[in-house]
Amino acid sequence: MSDITREQVLEYDRNYNQHPWLTGNIDPIPVEKADGIYFWDYNGKRYYDMSSQLANVNLGYGNKDIIEAIHKQVEILPYIAPAYASGPRAELAKELISLAPDNMGKVFFTCGGSDANEAAIYAARTFTGKSKILSRYRSYHGSTLGSGNLSGDPRRFALETPAATGFLKFFDPYTYRSNIEFKSDEEASDYYLNLLEEQIQYEGADNIAAIEVESITGANGVIIPPNGYLQGLRRLCDKYGILLICDEVMAGFGRTGKMFAFEHWEIKPDIISFAKGITCGYVQLGGIIVSKEIADYFNGHTFLYGLTYSGHSLACAAGLAAVNYYREHKILDHVNEVGVVFGKLLNKLKADHRSVGDVRYIGLFGAVELVKNRDKKIPLVPYGYDENKTMARIHGLLKERGFAAFGRENNINITPPLIITEDELRSAFKLLDEVLTIVDNEFLA
Ligand SMILES: Cc1ncc(COP(=O)(O)O)c(C=O)c1O
Known part of the structure; x- marks a missing residue:
């Protein structure tokens, strides 16, 4: 176990860690601990791990x-x-x-x-x-x-x-x-x-x-x-x-x-x-x-x-x-049950937000694809030209609210731990809904 302070984590990370697929000075969240479907930063802020990290922590944290x-x-x-x-x-x-x-x-x-x-x-x-x-x-x-x-x-x-x-x-x-x-x-x-x-x-x-x-x-x-x-x-x-x-x-x-x-x-x-x-x-x-x-x-x-x-x-x-x-623990049954709610929540996002062009899901494997214009399917960010870091800003808004996910191109991939409950899913989706309202109002011009 490492018991260095938050400031040391950030300083040593900045100076000595090379992060994959990222350029130079990034601003990573210093993560202290995790449990269930959540992780916490050193300031005690809680995040829904809506990507199961890299879609790998399927059974969540703290599995005894x-x-x-x-x-x-x-x-x-x-x-x-x-x-x-x-x-x-x-x-x-x-x-x-x-x-x-x-x-x-x-x-x-x-x-x-x-x-x-x-x-x-x-x-x-x-x-x-x-x-x-x-x-x-x-x-x-x-x-x-x-x-x-x-x-x-x-x-x-x-x-x-x-x-x-x-x-x-x-x-x-x-x-x-x-x-x-x-x-x-x-x-x-x-x-x-x-x-x-x-x-x-x-x-x-x-x-x-x-x-x-x-x-x-x-x-x-x-x-x-x-x-x-x-x-x-x-x-x-x-x-x-x-x-x-x-x-x-x-x-x-x-x-x-x-x-x-x-x-x-x-x-x-x-x-x-x-x-x-x-x-x-x-x-x-x-x-x-x-x-x-x-x-x-x-x-x-x-x-x-x-x-x-x-x-x-x-x-x-x-x-x-x-x-x-x-x-x-019949995890597959659970995924199929809660997956129905997941699908409904994704479809509701599509109905409510003009920035959502498509939602795709199966089980607890989902993505929200963002567009500038839904009828013409114009991607929010042209492929390979995210000069304004639009998608990074959207993921940043999500993280500010405690919703951690990742995605490539115009997608927000949502792959929560397979142990997530219906209530947890609904609460997390409220945060996503909030951010998509901002995208609708401020990112589509
Ligand atoms: C479909 C698929 N194959 C292979 C890999 C590579 O796996 P790893 O990062 O464990 O080397 C990944 C990683 O994201 C993946 O998603």
Whole structure:
């Protein structure tokens, strides 16, 4: 525990910490403690954690089961190298296979989502002997060399080097921002899948190892695929002998009301990458779940990818406790119940505020997309040109009121801890409503 003062926290942070994706002198909230769905700064101000930090603290703070599991494990065996077998690692892998679709065979643990996707790239390329990987522009898959190039959003630019080749992008089924008025989800799915099929043919199916998608695009605005899209993607992959990798790092572990988001469309991927909600941030953990076929391949071939902390004992103990907690406390049922209220509150925001162009939600995975003009769908801030820091100012207004969230482009992503109650949700939304009134009145000119 660190017991330096608020002023020291700010001074040392400013002088010695580099924050990710931010420029120079930022003004971070110095956070002292947290409990349930809240955290507090050093002045005692309370914040609703309406993003579960980075959509990872799914079970909120102060979860006694997870804390106790970590305490027990640290005393028995805090760490053991990945070449050994250990209780938490073995048991958690078995649990994950039981939660995953029945085509899944084995788990490889990493330390988080980026290296999980790095492992997915490695496994897919090695298993298929092919090199190209297709992913979508509005995706985020991580910040290491491979996962960064897999990502479509601009965070990949710094990592695009000649050393990383074979990463190709296609467009998301982002129907709200399409010029075409689709009559149905199926029509939209067909449209986007036809374009993708043509791209596959022009890239050469024999060169494509995998298509990787976030089952539901998360950081870039909770873009929910139209019905039929993921099923169609599965069919395309089968037709052309391409692996389907579903990134469940953000959408997995109950966020959408199912354990894995792809379950909404009843598909079976070949590889699933996961992280975040598996341990809810108490200790970092990620990994991939691979199909029996891929697992069998690596029974006969060396898996040439490894990490000192692969399947860390404390992380796996935390993961086991979290998975048990999701099950015993019926968290998925809770998400589905409170998710109905969440949807109603989001729709009410859309009805009440002309700055809200679209709201998207599934379970407790939501986004509010802001516009300057609702009829013409003109984004509040043109893509890539937020010179006046409009979105940062809006997030600042929210934080002033104790509503902490994040978002990219014109979105306010809302991904509260899955334990949030209806009353807590309603109180937090009052703060959002207040800020959107200011946006309506002062930001649309
Ligand atoms: C969908 C998705 N994949 C991968 C990652 C990368 O995970 P990590 O930050 O744990 O490396 C993220 C992080 O936000 C993510 O949202």
